[in-house]
Amino acid sequence: TSSITYSIQLGLRHAVRGRSEKPERDILMRDFKTIESQYFSFQGSEQIPDAHRYSDFRFESFAPVAFHYFRNLFCIHPQEFLLSLCNQPLRELGNSGASGSIFYVSADDEFIIKTVKYQEGDFLQKLLPGYNMNLNQNPRTLLPKFFGFYSYIYNAKHMRMVVMNNLLPSSIKLHEKYDLKGSTFNRKASPEERSKSVPTFKDLDFMEVHPGGLLLEAEIYNALINSIQRDCRVLESFKIMDYSLLVAIHNLDLAAKEEAEHRRNNSIDGENSAGTKTSFRTAKTSQSSIILRKGSIVSRRKLVAHSTTLESIQMRNEPSGKKGDYSRLDGIPARNAKGERLIVFLGIIDILQNYRLAKKIEHALKATIHDGDSISVHHPAFYSQRFQNFMANQVFRKISSC
Numbered sequence: 001t002s003s004i005t006y007s008i009q010l011g012l013r014h015a016v017r018g019r020s021e022k023p024e025r026d027i028l029m030r031d032f033k034t035i036e037s038q039y040f041s042f043q044g045s046e047q048i049p050d051a052h053r054y055s056d057f058r059f060e061s062f063a064p065v066a067f068h069y070f071r072n073l074f075c076i077h078p079q080e081f082l083l084s085l086c087n088q089p090l091r092e093l094g095n096s097g098a099s100g101s102i103f104y105v106s107a108d109d110e111f112i113i114k115t116v117k118y119q120e121g122d123f124l125q126k127l128l129p130g131y132n133m134n135l136n137q138n139p140r141t142l143l144p145k146f147f148g149f150y151s152y153i154y155n156a157k158h159m160r161m162v163v164m165n166n167l168l169p170s171s172i173k174l175h176e177k178y179d180l181k182g183s184t185f186n187r188k189a190s191p192e193e194r195s196k197s198v199p200t201f202k203d204l205d206f207m208e209v210h211p212g213g214l215l216l217e218a219e220i221y222n223a224l225i226n227s228i229q230r231d232c233r234v235l236e237s238f239k240i241m242d243y244s245l246l247v248a249i250h251n252l253d254l255a256a257k258e259e260a261e262h263r264r265n266n267s268i269d270g271e272n273s274a275g276t277k278t279s280f281r282t283a284k285t286s287q288s289s290i291i292l293r294k295g296s297i298v299s300r301r302k303l304v305a306h307s308t309t310l311e312s313i314q315m316r317n318e319p320s321g322k323k324g325d326y327s328r329l330d331g332i333p334a335r336n337a338k339g340e341r342l343i344v345f346l347g348i349i350d351i352l353q354n355y356r357l358a359k360k361i362e363h364a365l366k367a368t369i370h371d372g373d374s375i376s377v378h379h380p381a382f383y384s385q386r387f388q389n390f391m392a393n394q395v396f397r398k399i400s401s402c
Contacts, residue, residue: 002089003054005104007040008113008152008161009086011059014038015150019061019068020078031065032128060151062121066128067148073135074145081147084110085163105166111147112166120352121160124149127238127352134234142245142348143231167347168248173258174198174345176249178206181242182383182390206247206395212337213397214249214344220332221398228391231348232384241383242353245346245391250331252341335399 015036037060061067071081088107104113116124124146131146148163168174178201181187187203194201201209216224228245235243331343 004152004159005090005092007054007057007059007154008104008150009090010040011038011057011150011152012148013082013086014040015059015061015064016078016082016148019064025065027066027069027132029129031069032063032125032132034063034065036061036064055154057152057154060153062125062149062151063128066132067146070132070135070145071147074147076147081111084108085113105170109166109170112164113161114164115159115161116352118158118160121149121151121162123352123354124162130234130238138230138234140227141231142227142346143234144347144349144351165347167246167349168345172250172343173255174248175251175254176209176247177201178203178247179349180206180245180247180390180395182387203390210336210395213393213395214247214334214336214342215397215399216332216334218398221396224332224396225388225392228348229388232388235348235351236380236384239354239380240351241380243351243387244349245387245395246349247395248345249334250343250345251336252343254340334396 015038018036037058039056039058041056068078071078084106090104090106090113093103093105102115105111106113134141134143145165146162147165150161150163152159152161168177177198180203183203187205189199189201189205193199235241331345334342334344336342
C-alpha cells in the first residue's frame with residue numbers, strides 16, 4: 001500500500017498545484033464535466049520531472065476547477081490542503097465497512113480519502129451542479145464536504161477516490177459508534193463487527209443501548225433536527241437514498257473513570273516508574289490533555305470545512321460556553337438515560353446511492369419476503385421521511401434547558 005499512497009500523494013501535489021497556479025475565474029457548467037489527466041513515469045518526464053521508484057501510473061482529476069472553487073468556498077488554501085494530505089504518509093483505516101471502500105486519513109486527522117465505485121463516481125459528477133447550489137444556499141449542513149475527486153490508474157486498474165472532511169477525531173476515545181438509517185430489517189451489527197476494537201453498531205443496537213435516545217437541550221435539538229430536515233429535502237430532490245447518520249459518542253464521565261483507573265494501576269508499579277508512565281499515559285488519555293491538545297497544539301481551524309458538529313447546525317464561530325468541557329470539544333453536548341455527559345460527533349454519510357433500477361428491484365425482492373416499510377432500500381421520499389422521523393423521535397430527544 002505504500003506505493004499506492006505515495007503515488008496518490010504525488011498525483012495530488014501536481015493536480016492541486018497545477019490548478020492553484022492558474023488565474024481565478026467564475027465556475028462554468030462545463031467545469032463540472034472536465035477531466036484532467038497526467039502520466040507519471042518512474043523515470044520522470046518533461047511535464048512531470050519528478051522521478052519515483054514505483055510503477056508508472058496515470059492520475060486523473062475530475063472537475064478540477066469546480067473542486068478548486070469548493071475548497072475556496074470552504075476557505076481551504078491549496079498549501080494547507082497539500083500540507084495535510086501530502087506532507088506525511090497517509091494512514092489506512094482497517095474498518096472498511098459494508099461498502100468495501102478503502103479509507104485513508106491524513107496525518108493531521110483533517111481529511112479522509114475514500115475509494116468509490118464507478119457508478120458512485122459517475123453519480124457524483126452528475127451531482128456537482130446541484131451540490132454547488134446547495135453549498136451556497138445551505139451552509140448549515142451535515143452532508144459530506146467533498147474537496148476533490150480523483151482516479152489513480154495503474155496496470156489497467158482504476159482506483160477512484162473522493163477527498164472529504166473527517167468526521168471522527170482520533171485524538172479522543174470513541175466509546176460508541178453507530179451507522180443509523182431508520183430501518184429495522186437486518187440492522188444489527190454482525191458478530192464479526194462486534195469483535196472489532198471500535199465496532200460500528202446499527203439501528204437495533206442503538207435502540208437496545210439507548211431506548212430513551214440521546215438527550216439534548218431544546219436549542220441544540222431544534223437546530224440539529226432542522227439541519228437533518230433540510231439535508232433530507234436536498235437528498236430527496238436528487239433521488240438519493242440509503243444514506244446513514246454516522247453517530248460517534250465520547251462519554252466524558254466514563255473517560256474520567258478510565259483515567260482514574262489508569263492512575264491507580266500506575267501507582268502500584270512504584271513511585272519512580274509510575275511518575276514516568278503516568279505522565280505518558282495521562283497525556284494520551286486524560287480529558288484535560290485532550291482538550292488542551294485540541295485547543296492549542298492541534299488548533300483545529302474554525303472553517304466551514306472543519307467546523308464542529310455544533311457549528312454545522314448553529315453556524316456559530318464558537319460553541320456556547322454554558323457547559324464547561326462541552327464547549328471545548330468538537331461535538332454536540334448530550335446526556336444518556338443514566339445522566340452521563342456525552343460528546344456526540346455526527347454527519348450524514350454514503351450519499352452517492354441513487355434510486356435507480358437496481359435498487360428498485362432490490363426493494364421489490366425484499367418486500368415480498370419482509371415488511372416493506374422496515375427494510376432500508378426504499379423510494380427516496382419514503383426513505384427521507386422515515387429517516388427524519390427516526391432521528392427526531394428515537395435517536396435524539398429534547399430536554400428542557402437548566
